Amino acid sequence: MQAVVLDKPYTFIPPRHSPFWHGLVRLILPRFLRKSDGIAAVECIAAEKLRASLDAGHGIMIVGNHCRPCDPMILDFLAAKVNRPFHVIASWHVFMTSKIQRFLLPRMGGFSVYREGMDRESLKCAIKTVADGEFPLVIFAEGIITRCNDRLVNFMEGPAFMARAAAKQRKEGKVVIHPVFIRYFFEGDLEKSITPVVESIERRFSWQPQVQLPLGERIRKIGGALLDLKEIEYFQSPQPGNFRERLARLIDHLLTPMEDRWTPGRHDGDTMARVKRMRTAILPDMVNSQLTEEDRASRWRQLADVYLVQQLHCYPGDYIEHPTPERILETIERYDEDLNDVARPHFPIRAVITVGDAIEVGTAKDRSHETDPITAEIRMQMEELLESTKASRKISPTGTEIQ
Template sequence: MNDQPYGIPEKHWPAKLTYWWFRAARKLRLKALKKQQITDIRIEQIEHLKSALDAGQGVMIAPNHSFHWDSYCLLSVADRLQTPFYVMTAWQVFSQSSWFECESMQRCGCFSVDRENTDIQSMKTAMDILQNRKEPLVVFPEGDIYHTNDRLTAIRDGAAAIALMAARKSQRPVVIVPVAIKRWYDDDPTPSLTRLADTIEQRLFWKPQSNLPLVDRILNIANGLLSLKEIERLGHARQGPLPERIGFLADSILSFAESKYQIPTTKPLIPERIKEVRKKIIQQQVDAGNQASLQQRIEWNTDMQDMFLATQLYSYPGDYLQENPSWERQAETLDKLQEDVLGASYPSSHGRKTVSIRFCEPIAMPIGKEKKASSDGITAELQQRIQSMLDAMNLNHQTNHRVSAQRVQDRV
């Protein structure tokens, strides 16, 4: 995963949506996708989105967020509809970009959000879009990129909460359109993945384990890295299944921080627990201002790094590769290791890929004085719908792949 700065954003970056700029930027988006060897983008069931927009509804698009450049793939839908999308974007993306990149993102409909704190300005912008604008709003409810395209990570309730608040004072219906984005390799990426595994093993001062199947090599790397972190944090390497060990280490890191900062453990999800610790650290930094001692600053930085480690651990389910060692899952796991071990900002491209984008029937928000729905309930429904689409897309892909393979065999 990519480490990012956390704290109080230096500013808010508002959307400056400009139609001609969005159209002109299409060439840059296509160039970036071509560089990533994404050769085909298939759009399915777009009528669910189009009918909501044609009806004048306030539309939130809620897709999964499992690989870099999936937002560019999604914007190909905007190109087809000839309607730009507003996109809620983490402020760190703006903070780490050049002036021109920020200006271009803003003119293409992006605006910043501080995910660690209550961002009133971002909330107002999102609600205004849903209540008044003809363009839809894109919110990635997973928050981070976890590189697990087949398995939706537990989504946060912020997207549902925004849609509910907008609907309560809206003069028009507000809906959430669930979206599943799935990427497949067209060519066997094993040669490229093998070279990457060689590089990671050498970084660990291992000889390349070329005598082993690639899946075993990936699992050995993961087990070795986890053992190193266990020794660092616990004093010894633990035994047992990877999911249990990963969960134990993440929980021990968070429990220590929660005790140190006197934070009650009330949030069940690890990302929410991480968010609470970060909020506490940021608040202490703000309160201390320039009066903080060097030792305090070192401690805060160390604790923030611990939260990043907990996020990294959470991004590895532990059983994802063993469950189905497909080309895609092997590539995703090595992509994460390339970022976490080699420090790559973006993983390598390992071959030609096809991306499918599928839209689901909208989830309607209650309006005005109608019986209130809970953000938890809508979040659960959103999670279920996106995961169901991903499962169906995978099943359809596997069926088509078997049929194609049989046809080739019949010709032979």
């Protein structure tokens, strides 16, 4: 389990943007991304839309998809393109990963949010950032890293809420939201790149390398084996049904008993809403109370189950039924990350950032719709950008090549 939850008292970490440190990080960022994430080039499309909002003096929120850990760093290329640093909301655990990240992230414009509870300081900072209009604010609407560049999971309604609150605070001018879609293209030899990872997973299962099977069949077989193992762990045997049905059954099996204990009668909401509710219920006593070692160990086991639910939620049941190089790569990376907590980089990957149209945000919420109209408009544009960027497979002469 990755350390996405910490049993330590939370302290808000504000942004402290430093042109010196930001500039220094930009010098090393291309080489770092090449080594850590396999990024070979970055291209920005329709950046002039964001530039127009900046020139008009609007308060700006940038709402993006979040399929890879490097997304915030990739968006710094867009910031450089429009010559304006961004502020970025990031989960508190990211700042606590190392002393270097805790030092550098605020100086790059990052500030923390505590996902396991109400973080009023972070909320106030986000609203003020948009209302002041000096720095565009980046927030990822999906709330988690999905490893899924061809699908969008449910969006949080927080961006729309914060944008409306900023519009109320703003003394003059508009508040706008720009949807931004980040698309990644793998442009190397896919089979050569991922076969060593496939073979290492097969050996971990004590299998002989399944070289007699096509690569796609080997990947499906691994996925089936991983799900079988989890079902044996929790149900004592593999379960019937298709992949999607089995995932849903396992998620409910994990969450429902915890919900019965921690939030009796509350089983509503999508999977990630239920995950957040469980973390919010389980964690406070681990931070604030003296628990027995047995009780603390029990709660960590439950948090591990909650983390597994989040992983399962990000596995689309039919994702590689219509395979592309990127879908296959993302699936292998997900297997690798779930087994080892980190995915090996695959080179070369080209990132394409596409900026959507500005969505003007008013101060009042239209309650005549079941879904927040601003959230719905963001999602509609993001779906359109998702589809339109599928064709961006040729390297553009405007792309930024990373040496």
